[in-house]
Amino acid sequence: MRASRVWLACLLLVPTLACEAGGQPPADTPxxxxxxxxxxxxxxxxxxxxxxxxxxxxxxxxxxxxxxxxxxxxxxxxxxxxxxxxxxxxxxxxxxxxxxxxxxxxxxxxxxxxxxxxxxxxxxxxxxxxxxxxxxxxxxxxxxxxxxxxxxxxxxxxxxxxxxxxxGWIPAPWDLAHIEVRRSGGILAVFDEDTSQHATYVMSDLADATAVVRRHFPEWSGRYVAYGTSDTTGIAEMSGMTVDQTAGVAFPVLARPDGPVAAYRFAVNPTVVGDVLARGLVFRHELAHVALGPTDDRSPVWLVEGAAEYVARSTMPVDERRRIAAYQLGGASARTLEPTRSFYRDPTLSYNLAAVVCDYVATTRGVAALWDLVRSFRTARVFSAAQTEGVVRRELGLSTRELSAQALAWARSA
The missing domain is CATH 3.10.450.100 (NTF2-like; domain 1)
Structure with missing residues (x-):
């Protein structure tokens, strides 16, 4: 899940993919x-x-x-x-x-x-x-x-x-329980007494996920902090969904309450820590948010989440991704994609539809088209859903309803 500078959005747990100020004395004055x-x-x-x-x-x-x-x-x-x-x-x-x-x-x-x-x-x-x-x-x-x-x-x-x-203080794991810290290369992971039993496997999966995400974003340093603890206080505060629906949440750490951003980190639901099938997908999704950082802060929510899910699923062959999308979306019909946090009201449909649209754009037009769309929102003056649609139409020549119709047809024809 990924949010703006206030909160980053969440990744749904879906069954099929688990899912200075002047005049002040010097700082070293006693x-x-x-x-x-x-x-x-x-x-x-x-x-x-x-x-x-x-x-x-x-x-x-x-x-x-x-x-x-x-x-x-x-x-x-x-x-x-x-x-x-x-x-x-x-x-x-x-x-x-x-x-x-x-x-x-x-x-x-x-x-x-x-x-x-x-x-x-x-x-x-x-x-x-x-x-x-x-x-x-x-x-x-x-x-x-x-x-x-x-x-x-x-x-x-x-x-x-x-x-x-x-x-808006959100406690870190070291504020809440005894922690175990694992470090490997640019990865710093924090566990607690309940999740540390999975630490070795989690570190391996984090390394694999980092390698995948760096292939998509080679300019990203690959250095980050991940929370894999059993306390879900932070997830509950930051997610747009319930804790049970939220597999993970990526978030900005502010240097002070009014900014600027000092780092992007992510936390995963403790159920994910122990889920060998879900971990890779969730880690890749959240790391895509971390790697993008402020790049997509102004993107519509469907694009924020859909792009991250495209990265998460990119390890699978394209035809398999299409078949999975067709199965997940069932009889869903084309619709205008949700640009606001209302996206999380029906997260299963929202995530899967956003994912297949982003996959469709990246696969049929080239992945550069997807990232160009993300970058276009950094400078666009967007204050309404209509203006959001205008940016998409200018970049891709289609409305999001038309995009979703084409993406659904593409998935179902696999």
């Missing part, structure tokens, strides 16, 4: 000094605030140096659940190629009720980069809660649901 010009909340405990800001520097240093004991010493041990998740989070990051790590004081004006019942809440910008995979560091906006405990200032929380909702 947190205590960075905050010298910030006005504290009225009535706030300045001692607590100063020590809390110092704690930011301690935690950053501990994380950069890999000092687990020092990192966990900043957490309130009486908060057993939070202590456990912090230990797990530290261990998870240690398994990843993490760089450019920093904790910075965020925008305090955007956070209400800083002080409450002896607690201090501060906005914190956590920044890191997956070296070799992210084009720039990625910043996660957090809210840390501090308390005085036995003469010390300690951390008792690091998230705020409302802030997370506003920023």
């Amino acid at each position: 947190a205590r000094d960075r905050a010298a010009g910030s006005a504290a909340a009225a009535g706030g405990d300045e001692s607590l605030r100063a020590e809390a800001l110092s704690l930011l520097d301690e935690r950053e240093r501990a994380l950069v140096e890999g000092d687990r004991e020092a990192f966990l010493a900043t957490v309130d041990p009486d908060e057993l659940g939070f202590s456990a998740t912090q230990a797990r989070w530290f261990d998870n990051l240690a398994r990843l190629p993490v760089g450019d790590v920093s904790f910075e004081l965020g925008d305090e004006e955007a956070l209400a009720d800083d002080f409450d019942d002896g607690e201090l809440r501060l906005p914190v910008d956590f920044t890191m980069r997956l070296r070799g995979f992210d084009s720039r560091p990625v910043t996660d906006k957090m809210v840390w809660t501090f308390v005085h405990r036995d003469g010390d200032v300690l951390l008792v929380g690091d998230r705020d649901e409302e802030v997370d909702l506003v920023n």
Whole structure:
């Protein structure tokens, strides 16, 4: 599945194919000094605030140096659940190629009720980069809660649901469970305790899928991060369909909530991780989205998904693809192809029809015709379905209804 810069669209599980800003202090200024010009909340405990800001520097240093004991010493041990998740989070990051790590004081004006019942809440910008995979560091906006405990200032929380909702935060696998990380060449895959048993086979299938997709997009680096974990929180948030209908979702990772894009990654449904028959198809589809990146952000949804599905199915002989399409589409009739997210209301029909249309264009007119159509939408000024149809007609000489009629006839004549 592939979405725009907000969300990338989803691949359906079908039975037949399984399926800087000026005036700011330097970034390396310690947190205590960075905050010298910030006005504290009225009535706030300045001692607590100063020590809390110092704690930011301690935690950053501990994380950069890999000092687990020092990192966990900043957490309130009486908060057993939070202590456990912090230990797990530290261990998870240690398994990843993490760089450019920093904790910075965020925008305090955007956070209400800083002080409450002896607690201090501060906005914190956590920044890191997956070296070799992210084009720039990625910043996660957090809210840390501090308390005085036995003469010390300690951390008792690091998230705020409302802030997370506003920023559209989607937890990564390392935020949710113990992870296992596998790396081979340009592939970085993240598993958890439930999916790691399939890791060796998944890595092999990912390598095969990468080779196929690079043949279609030779300019693509072939470097990416894939999530194969059992938690479907991210898929549920990003997919235009239900989790059960969604085999995978490719998505942009923003350097900050308002962009730009630092990387494209993809996650697959845990049912796919263990499905030897479905994995290759799903991996090729999602990797086509990753390889295309922003190239098709402005394409109609049918073209976004159909082009990826064409790549996914391209390993099969063309006559076999035609016969499969004819079987999947049954008695379906020609229709105008859906350019919006309404595409996902009837995903089985939508995916299969988009796939056969894109396959028909690529096979009968040459694959360059398909990618030229995708590229044409990057510069086209399209604000309506009619204008979308106009681009297709200008490029191919047909409406999408006419294209679908010809594609269906082509498939059924195999």
